[in-house]
Amino acid sequence: MTDSVPVRCPACRREQSFTPPTYPCSCGAPLTLPVLHDSSPEEIEHRTWEATWVAANCAACGRQGSWPQPEFGCPCGALVRVPVASAPDPTERAPATARPRNAAAPAAGPPGRAVLRPAFQPVTIRTARDAVTAAAQYLKWLGFHGVRQPEAGQATSGVDLCGPGVVAQVDPTTRPTALRDIECLWLNGLNESAVSVFFSLAGYARDARARADALHIPLFIMDLTGTPQPVNDPADSLIRVGPPER
Structure with missing residues (x-):
């Protein structure tokens, strides 16, 4: 179970107990966003698409992904964004067994027919x-x-x-x-x-x-x-x- 951390609201200065969110990585392992204990939370006044997401690496497979930025609603009415640690370069952490981004997953059991495709050309998501x-x-x-x-x-x-x-x-x-x-x-x-x-x-x-x-x-x-x-x-x-x- 993820431990709670103390976070101080920048609006009312009251300390709140905050539990960092955990998301499922595509490898199946749980990924808990690393909250920075020595950084100051920010009050959210205007939302933008880019600011809603944060990059983090999975400790199990080394894959880097974008995840919802942690935030909480303070009883004083402020919506607070909680800082998290910046993701290191995934190429330095990914184990040799990590699945390449555009590679098909390994089959379990008999291989059956396999489809050969060119590399997928992604579309950057902003909206x-x-x-x-x-x-x-x-x-x-x-x-x-x-x-x-x-x-x-x-x-x-x-x-x-x-x-x-x-x-x-x-x-x-x-x-x-x-x-x-x-x-x-x-x-x-x-x-x-x-x-x-x-x-x-x-x-x-x-x-x-x-x-x-x-x-x-x-x-x-x-x-x-x-x-x-x-x-x-x-x-x-x-x-x-x-x-x-x-």
Whole structure:
């Protein structure tokens, strides 16, 4: 369990107990953002997309990702940003066994057919629209054709992208994706007889991850470079063998 740290509100100067957030790295290990004990928290007056994210390296695999910047609401009404340690160069820390960013995950069991692809060309994420664009490009890279955003009159709740044999949702928020979002996407995929694929910038709640595994929904997490990384076995399989034949 993550230990709480004392943090002083810059507005009222009262000391608060703050528990650093823990997120799931795409390698499966928990990543707790390293709060700086000797730095001064800042009051958030104006939000920007870039300031909402912070770079951190996973201690297990060495991969660097962008994660929601830690913050808390003080009882005085101030919204406070908590400083974290800057991520060191991942090339100096990553173990030899760490998975390359654009490489497919190793298969478990029989190899089956393997799809050879060129390196994925990511789309830098600065806005929520960029996140959807990056996900669409990745689905095309995986082998889904005709991927597009639903037209205004055809938009379905819980679907940000669709195409022949696929529906996808993109969660660009700074909170882990919830169970309800996973189930909503699964129902849409069931109605369309399509593969359901989920992309999230902040990872997945534990119950959401468990339900996705049970329903065989591929889960990906994206950082601000726009390169999705697989989170579960269905995602690894989708990378390895591509979309099911129709």
